Amino acid sequence: MLPNKSSASPASLASDRPYTQGLQQAFSRIADELSHAIKASGSYVYTVGQYQSFTPLVAGGSITDAEHALFLSKAIYPETDVLAYRIIANPVTLFSNQVQTDQRMTPSILTELMASAAVAVPVISGEELIGLLLIVRCGDEVNDFTPAEIRLAEWFATAIALALENGSLYQKAQKRLSESKALHQVTLAILQKLELDEVLQIICDEAQRMTSSSGSAIALIESEDRLRVMYCAGETPEKPGRVAFGQSNLGLAISRTEPLVINNVFQGREGELGQGAPVSMLALPLRVQGNSIGILAVFKAKVFEQDDVRLMRVFAGQAAVAVDHAQLTHQVHEMAILEERQRLSRELHDSVNQLLYGISLYTEAATRQLEQGDSAAAQRHLKNIGESAQEALKEMRMLIFELRPSALSQMGLHDSLSQRLKAVEEQLGLQPSFKWRVNVPLDRHIEEALYGITQEALNNVVRHARAHSVTVHLVQSGQTLILKIEDDGIGFIPEQISPNSMGLKTMRERAESLNAQLNIDSLPEQGTRITVEIKL
Numbered sequence: 001m002l003p004n005k006s007s008a009s010p011a012s013l014a015s016d017r018p019y020t021q022g023l024q025q026a027f028s029r030i031a032d033e034l035s036h037a038i039k040a041s042g043s044y045v046y047t048v049g050q051y052q053s054f055t056p057l058v059a060g061g062s063i064t065d066a067e068h069a070l071f072l073s074k075a076i077y078p079e080t081d082v083l084a085y086r087i088i089a090n091p092v093t094l095f096s097n098q099v100q101t102d103q104r105m106t107p108s109i110l111t112e113l114m115a116s117a118a119v120a121v122p123v124i125s126g127e128e129l130i131g132l133l134l135i136v137r138c139g140d141e142v143n144d145f146t147p148a149e150i151r152l153a154e155w156f157a158t159a160i161a162l163a164l165e166n167g168s169l170y171q172k173a174q175k176r177l178s179e180s181k182a183l184h185q186v187t188l189a190i191l192q193k194l195e196l197d198e199v200l201q202i203i204c205d206e207a208q209r210m211t212s213s214s215g216s217a218i219a220l221i222e223s224e225d226r227l228r229v230m231y232c233a234g235e236t237p238e239k240p241g242r243v244a245f246g247q248s249n250l251g252l253a254i255s256r257t258e259p260l261v262i263n264n265v266f267q268g269r270e271g272e273l274g275q276g277a278p279v280s281m282l283a284l285p286l287r288v289q290g291n292s293i294g295i296l297a298v299f300k301a302k303v304f305e306q307d308d309v310r311l312m313r314v315f316a317g318q319a320a321v322a323v324d325h326a327q328l329t330h331q332v333h334e335m336a337i338l339e340e341r342q343r344l345s346r347e348l349h350d351s352v353n354q355l356l357y358g359i360s361l362y363t364e365a366a367t368r369q370l371e372q373g374d375s376a377a378a379q380r381h382l383k384n385i386g387e388s389a390q391e392a393l394k395e396m397r398m399l400i401f402e403l404r405p406s407a408l409s410q411m412g413l414h415d416s417l418s419q420r421l422k423a424v425e426e427q428l429g430l431q432p433s434f435k436w437r438v439n440v441p442l443d444r445h446i447e448e449a450l451y452g453i454t455q456e457a458l459n460n461v462v463r464h465a466r467a468h469s470v471t472v473h474l475v476q477s478g479q480t481l482i483l484k485i486e487d488d489g490i491g492f493i494p495e496q497i498s499p500n501s502m503g504l505k506t507m508r509e510r511a512e513s514l515n516a517q518l519n520i521d522s523l524p525e526q527g528t529r530i531t532v533e534i535k536l
Contacts, residue, residue, distance in 0.1 A: 024058060026163060031060025034135065034156045038149040041139070042113075044071055045123075045160060046132040053077045054084055054132045067113060076109050083108035083120055084132075091122035091129045093154060097144040099136075110134070116142045119150055121157040125165050133157045196326040200231040203296065203319045208234055210315065211282065211308045213298040218286075219243070219250050220294035220323070227251060227295065236299050237279060250295045253283035259313060260284070263303040280304055284312055286320035293324060359388045393428075413447040414438075417454060417472055428462060431469040438476045440536065449510040450474070450483055450532070453518070456507050457485040457530050465489025465528065476536075483532040491522045 031043040042061035046054035054076045059068055078085035083105055086094060096102040097117045099110050110118050115136035123131030135153050137143070194202075204216040215236030219227040222242060227250055229240050238250065245251030253260040260283045282304040283297040296316050298304075366381035408416045414436050421432035442450075454472060461470050467489030474483050497504060504520075507530070511518035514534050522528035 027058040027160065028060055030156060030160060030163075031058055033060075034153065035061030038135065038145070038152060039137075039143070040135045041115075041137050042067065042135075044134040044136070046076070046134070047164065048130050048132075049075060052088055054087075057131070070112060071109075074109060074112075081108045082106065083110060087120060087122050087132055088129065091124060093119065093121050093150065095119040095145050095150055097142075110136060114138050116140070117145055119145050119153050121153050123157050123161045123164065125161050130164050131160060133160060194326065196323070196330055197231070199322050199326040201233070203322065204231055204233040207296060207298050207312065207315060207319070210311055211298050211300070211304070213282075213300040215299040217250070217297050217299075218294060218319075218323075219297075220286075221254070221292065227254065230294075234299075236297075238297070249281055250283055250297055253285055253295050253297070254292055256285055257287070259309050259316075261304050261309060264301075282308060282312060284316040286316055286323060288320050288324045293320060293327075356388075356392060359385050359392070362388065408447060408451055413442060413451055413474075416451055417474070420455065420458065421470075421472065424462065425458060425470055430461075430467060433469065433471040435471070435473045435475070438474060438481065440476065442481075446481075446514060446534065449514050449516075450534075452510045453483065453507045453530075453532060454485060456503050460503055461485075461487045461489060461528075464492075467527070479536045481534040481536055483534075484529065486527065486529040488527045491524050491526045491528055493524065494520050494522055 027045055031045055034040070035043045040061055042059060042063035044059045045057045047057050049055040056072050056075065059071045063071075076084045078088050082103070083094070086104060094104060095118065096105050099105045099115045099118050105111075105115075105118060113136055115138055117137040119133075119135045121133040121135075122129055123133055133153065133156065135145075137145075200218050204218055207213070208216040213234070215232065215234035217229055217232045217236050217238040219229045219238070222228040225245050226242055227245065227248065228242050229238050229250070232238055232240060238248070243251065245254055249260075249262060261281075262283075263280045279299055279301060280303050281297055281299050283295055285292045286294040286296055296312070296319055298308075298312070362381045362385045366378045366385070369375070369378035369381060411419070417436075418434055421434055425432045458470065458472075461467055465487050467487040470485070470487040472483075472485050474481070476482075508518055511532055516532050516534040519531045520528070521531070
């Protein structure tokens with residue numbers, strides 16, 4: 001069984017079989033030993049290429065540099081090489097002790113090598129022709145190949161077949177490992193909740209690496225008739241931006257459920273891939289629950305084979321899930337931002353806006369009392385103005401701190417809490433104390449929940465406690481993490497606070513997300529202590 005004819009570049013076929021250096025050296029030794037054993041001028045090993053041709057692999061023996069260069073520069077084709085034609089048509093051993101006059105041997109590569117006698121042995125794996133072994137003798141007076149030498153050459157061809165089979169198995173194993181690594185990278189992108197741009201980069205880079213492509217691109221559906229190329233890697237005819245379905249080869253693939261393969265017919269524009277050279281494209285729709293969300297495409301100068309299609313079909317399914325997950329995560333993030341803006345808007349209205357309105361009323365009242373000569377009443381109103389201004393300052397400082405980009409992801413929980421105490425509590429005249437004794441790195445979701453609980457508790461201290469000092473402790477005791485926020489303020493009776501109070505409700509929800517226990521201890525005039533215990 002022979003490979004089908006394709007449009008691959010013959011000069012590049014050797015790179016399609018990336019055998020290890022050790023395997024190459026083994027073939028060289030076989031060629032050298034065979035040449036020495038039967039006193040041949042040279043031995044040449046070919047592999048079967050995509051054109052039903054023979055591609056140079058290694059040569060050995062006492063050949064000249066010119067002969068070696070000639071061998072490496074020429075793949076041999078059945079259309080122009082009679083020896084290649086005969087071996088492909090009937091893969092049996094051919095030999096001749098009069099090559100230059102033997103019509104079975106000329107014209108062929110043997111003619112160019114100036115061979116006087118030659119043995120051509122097909123390299124067969126099972127029933128498949130996978131290579132060719134040529135042994136030549138050059139010169140005017142050479143010995144004829146004997147039957148024993150021909151049998152020895154056939155034995156060496158069997159050894160070459162076994163080595164090629166092992167190399168092919170190794171190559172397949174490496175390819176499967178590469179596939180597994182690529183799918184693992186995409187799975188990690190889903191689990192790590194990366195941004196959409198990061199996910200697109202991973203997908204394009206892995207797709208390009210797995211198919212040995214020179215470029216890759218990913219486009220997402222923007223409207224009923226338009227795509228937006230979101231990311232490109234390497235050399236690709238596509239550029240980021242909006243394209244209509246009918247104006248791009250990517251658009252041809254959007255309505256398909258099967259991969260689209262265009263081999264060596266895509267003509268690059270000036271300055272693009274190959275500068276006008278033929279380019280092959282493999283494009284696959286990204287589908288989630290039966291609906292297309294975009295296109296993944298890879299490009300290269302060589303043809304895409306069925307193995308590339310098979311691999312990318314599996315990869316595209318995983319990539320589609322990763323893209324969809326990243327988009328949903330982005331939408332959730334945008335909704336969270338909107339909800340946070342609405343919350344801050346409500347707090348501005350409920351707290352600062354009312355305080356400012358109260359200041360305005362106190363100012364008007366103080367003005368009237370001064371006009372009437374009632375300085376004592378005016379002083380009371382001015383005192384209320386001062387107190388309201390201080391309360392507004394507290395609220396504004398807390399809200400401004402919350403509006404800052406979160407430092408948690410960059411600084412970690414320890415530095416974020418320390419920064420909060422210095423930026424808000426210390427600036428408002430409280431005496432903050434911060435103690436940290438944690439021996440293990442904390443997961444991000446733990447840090448986020450603890451930071452949210454602490455921030456809500458500190459906001460309540462600033463707004464309601466009338467405290468002079470506040471302490472934040474986070475300590476590890478064995479496999480238990482204990483967060484404690486304590487103040488010396490006026491305290492309250494926890495049972496009298498509505499369970500639907502937003503601040504208390506938010507803290508409890510965050511604690512529940514960690515399967516943690518949250519306790520609030522407080523009495524009038526005895527301060528408040530909030531404790532959270534988490535099992536690590």
